[in-house]
Amino acid sequence: MLITDAWGEPVELDELDAAGLLSVLEGDRLRGRGVERDKLRVAAQWCVLHPATADAGVACWDPSGLPGVLTEDESLGGEGTPAVAGFAAEPLGAALGVSTHAAKKLIADALDLQHRLPQIWKRVEVLAVEPWKARKVAELSHPLSRAAAADVDAALAPVLASCSFAAIERAVAHAVATHHPELVAAGTALAKDTWDVTLGHPRPDRFTGTSWLTATGDSLDLTAFYDRITQIAAELAEAGDEDPLGARRAKALGVLARQGVDGAEADLLSLIGTEPSVAEGALIGTEPSVAEGAGTAEAADTTPRRRRGLRGPRTHLYLHASLCDVLGLHPGQQLSCGDVERLGDVVLDRIRAWVGDSESTITPVLDLDREWAVDGHDAPEAMREQVILRDGHCVFPWCQAEARACDLDHIRSYVPMDEGGPPGQTNPDNLAPLCRRHHRCKTSGRWRYRRLPDGTFEWSGPHRRSYLVAPFGTIELHPN
Template identity: 40%
Template sequence: MLEVDAALHPFEVSDLGGEALFDLISDARDAEFRSDRRKVRLAYQLCVTNPAGPGIDPATWGDGLPGMAGDYDATLGGEGTPLVARFVVEDWAAATRKSRGSGQQFLANTLDLHHRLPRTHARFEDLELELWKAFRLAEETHDLSLEAARWIDARVAEVGSYSFNAIAKAVKLGVAKFHPEKLEDDNGLPGKVDWDVSVDHNQGAEGTSTLEAIGSSLDLVKFHDLVSDEATTMGRLGDTDTLGQRKAKALGVIADRQASLDLLGVLDQDPPVHPETGEPVIPRKSYLRARLFVHLSLTDLATMCAASAAVESGGVGVVESNLFGPATTHLIAGYLKQLGADARVTPVIDTTKVWAVDVHDPPQAMRDQVTERDRHCVHPHCGRSSKTCDLDHIVPFDDTGPSGQTNPENLAPLCRRHHLLNTHGGWRYQRNRDGTYTWTNQHGRSWLVTDSGTVELT
């Protein structure tokens, strides 16, 4: 099977291997990036050379067809983009052999990318960003104001990740900051009007059903913690099922226990006592066991401390949390008030603390320090949250080695897949003095992983 490389030299694919193969794989990737950039440049040129104006109606999502009022009367690009002549969409669709709907979306994304998302557009132009990621951000911000779109664009660029989760988080923060009224709308997402718990017995094999719950984020986290705790206890008692299977079975265990308590009248006793031991049972206001990390600035903290004043003035602080994602300071303050005595506020985690232990598994405080320092798996281009990652010893732990091998500088979060890749796939990495990571694969190709993204070094 013959192909040609970038210099138009022919080669046989079946003869390739090792570094030569990886060079051509990279060439194919770069060629795809350049092809997408060329297509977007041509699409934009088509738009700007065919503007709407006096006597020329602008292209809209409905093009003024009967019964296509409302959103369909919106112009092709979002706020801040130039108007395009009405039938340019059809010209593009015909030339590219795409549907009209596909043409509308492509041209709209192109306009938004150029005029509303300048930092994303710059990365795309520099061949650092795939077209589908740039267009996804354009679609997610299309209905927002120009100010909101540019704020989200800057935030995603600063984070350095254009993953689904990173874009969703930035858009949610932008909506909360610039369009808080949209938080009250369903916006296509489930809201309080959709809260419900339902069981479907038709979605599984015999004896297996599905349970769906939509409700308060705080309530669902509390219940999930209860289920997880019960499943962990079942495992310690000898249950050999998987964690997921034990969590499913825990629902029945919890229901049976509650039924027994009700039957024995334990809850009616004052004070309540355990039915078997006779010991007093201290009632809890909340079962929430998960640790909530909230990233606050001094301004956010002041907003939480003066919540009533902020409400009256219309100010809303937005923070990031590990459990609920982007959230307003009022929401977090309300959760703390609801939890009451069960809420525990702990000091700020010092991500620069230097200390070590002489065991393989780091203590929880060290794990918290590392996962707050590195927010995601540190493998090139991986965006998996560090909260769900393994902590890997960069220099492998040696049972007969020196003391202090388990320390923050020798630990890094790796998702399970990349942990296995590092262990068995021939990849190696090191943590640099500035907190970045250098990775090298089995073919000698290297990458630098930073807080703002991944850079290929070879």
């Protein structure tokens, strides 16, 4: 197998000794720096070719994508960088095969490095610094004033090639203290804007039936809460639970969730050896849905209080499975799975455990291939559900925004009937989910698309580039 050595010459890989292999890696490292540097160069030049104007508006961080009003100091980059035209990031991201947000970050880093961190940029240019490390400095210093960014630049440029993330963070913190003492003084008040409790789910192919709960808040409150779940975890161990400490802490969240309004303790023994635990359990607080297959099992907050002082959790499962399979009505049924939205494939035994103690409402089946139409602009709820289940996510190239959070776009623009529009314009074949940003991008006329008979979407963008969006991803087509 031929490979390029550190001097750019082809050599046989299996003829290299250990020192030779390391030399090849060093050469690849430098070439990799060059590729990443050139991406930043191209992004910066892209901004030169796409300046903000009164007609184009200003590219902004607003996820809705509505271009801002042109002002002197508005930009994707930090203070002192030139403004970029609205929707300039979409073609760049599509060409790179990344999301629009990733393209905006590349543009912002390129602008900040060239205009606010020139000493670091010089070292990136000569491949003396890893571009990803320079981009990290740009990201952390992005909210600061131009003067503060200059201090960060002067402090880190000579040492960036060898310094750690901790050193980068210290340099930025020092610049904040020097140039923005008001941010330090108001740190506590500002931090409250970031307080939240969020529930997340892994990719569908990993850890099915498990979710992550993240809390950000007052240190004293969260410390007390952490101590409480650790105490409950210890009580579970004393009661015979042999799971690791981390798993018992997760189960402790279920104990707290099941405590009655009078503060009575949940029955700890009920969680020992029980699968699944509440901490591993179902989606909370989501909207009820119609499911593909035999119907949707929606578990209401009517769990029988079999355990003293317990309150049943409210769970909504977007379940795609046969109802007979879920209820175990097939004699001799083998172990099988159902598809739960956001969680992926889940063993039916676990699904039955989630909803077994609850009243379930079954919603009729949707035919995803149903052909029907209405004359009004807004799609009926059943039609919206059909399109959401059919496509699953925003159908713009490389966008994976969940369809439930998207707008329903008329692929061929809707024309009101009293203005000469034909009947039946609102139908599944003429509808597709687009996130708000890409909906506005399409409406602006910069992009157009069509739905093909096989259910894929063909997009045509600026600069004669086309893309095919299929269920498994995005394919770049030959230039027009």
